[in-house]
């Protein structure tokens with residue numbers, strides 16, 4: 001686990017830091033340079049930052065420089081020692097710099113008569129110097145500085161399969177998660193379905209936590225409530241009928257590692273109490289056991305429900321909610337909220353769906369047929385994507401060419417299933433496009449003429465606008481998006497024609513009543529969309545333009561008054 005080393009002759013700064021930054025792990029205090037050197041020799045790799053005091057009231061033999069003979073021989077030895085004590089931190093910093101040039105150090109002092117500013121450059125400390133005032137210990141500002149430095153130390157290489165993109169908001173989120181990952185406290189991840197909550201927990205938080213144990217994930221929405229206790233906490237033989245053997249729970253398996261609880265809102269109130277005990281005291285009791293077990297896990301929970309609301313409604317324990325550290329909850333943005341970065345997201349996900357599996361085979365076949373470079377074992381084709389034909393080919397790159405309208409269609413689509421849906425649509429897009437190209441080598445693209453120069457280029461694959469339209473159509477027809485924007489009881493359409501509805505449900509309403517209400521709104525909105533032409537509605541819904549009568553009957557059954565609808569339609573008269 002990465003930690004912060006404190007070098008200080010007193011406990012003052014350690015206490016301050018622990019109080020204001022409980023999420024970090026502090027080592028020390030080392031009381032002198034010699035102490036600090038021992039700790040660093042043992043665990044330099046896990047120490048990411050040093051907080052260093054300046055004034056050290058320590059015995060003469062512990063003061064730097066080790067060889068003080070010459071210094072003390074001149075002038076007043078008492079005054080020399082006093083000076084050494086008052087600025088000992090700077091000597092320690094000097095030594096640290098020589099031995100560990102990249103180790104970030106924040107110098108902390110309550111004294112303002114030291115020429116820290118002047119020394120800062122020599123000591124490479126300008127970024128790291130922080131003056132604490134005697135009366136007003138600005139711990140919050142220190143915290144900001146600590147977090148800034150730790151975030152800069154975040155690995156810059158690829159962090160794995162979670163794609164962060166280039167938007168500033170995502171870098172901020174990444175920094176925040178890096179810091180939270182390193183700390184001891186639990187983490188709440190919020191976000192719509194498919195925004196990568198599980199992925200970020202598994203591929204980012206756990207690897208960045210520095211915890212050597214395993215990552216264990218449990219989706220609480222898929223486990224029957226009567227089995228949840230045993231699954232989480234384990235069970236002893238004979239605890240209930242059918243418990244023929246003792247079994248460990250995921251908590252035991254995650255010991256020393258990370259426990260990811262997906263859809264935490266599904267945890268029963270009783271199990272919430274047990275989880276609270278784990279968080280507070282690191283203890284739990286397997287089902288049927290009288291003995292308690294001890295565990296050390298980092299708990300990460302995910303939800304797309306509003307936990308605060310659940311607390312208000314009495315469905316989630318307030319004490320557990322508070323213990324889950326809601327002040328630092330992280331919300332992963334939806335794909336709609338990442339539109340500014342759409343080009344990069346498109347390129348990342350398209351590249352990903354082109355590598356490996358069936359699409360990878362198709363890609364290789366395509367490259368072979370067209371005499372392009374064919375990736376070998378462990379090699380990958382580069383994929384780029386844009387609305388224009390790139391000026392010159394690159395030997396290992398395939399370029400996906402999108403018509404500007406198709407690009408816009410993809411960019412503006414609501415993507416209610418977020419990245420899961422995005423990836424699936426793009427994967428199908430690549431499959432359909434490549435199958436057609438591989439099966440019909442000589443295929444002349446009907447829309448190629450729109451992309452000047454593309455026809456002659458084997459490295460440019462044109463994505464047909466109709467393929468995109470066909471792939472999005474089922475979602476467009478079904479999606480009930482933008483419900484919150486829709487006015488009560490009315491259907492509204494967004495730019496893709498997706499219908500947003502808000503259904504008012506009375507307590508005790510049957511499922512049938514709810515689905516009839518949805519169907520009614522959908523039919524009404526289609527009626528308006530097709531300007532009252534029921535044949536068109538039938539053609540769209542049933543692929544049968546002669547079935548207008550059927551649609552009319554259904555509308556009657558649902559209590560829709562066609563005459564009133566006609567009057568309400570813009571330009572419909574009345």
Ligand SMILES: Nc1ncnc2c1ncn2[C@@H]1O[C@H](COP(=O)(O)OP(=O)(O)OP(=O)(O)O)[C@@H](O)[C@H]1O
Pocket residue numbers: 161162163164191192193194195196197198199200262302304419420423
């Ligand atoms: N930022 C991302 N980078 C790469 N892939 C992503 C990203 N976000 C989501 N995905 C992909 O989207 C899919 C869904 O991700 P994941 O299961 O983590 O979402 P989730 O938020 O946990 O969804 P749910 O709430 O439905 O459980 C996965 O295939 C994942 O690889």
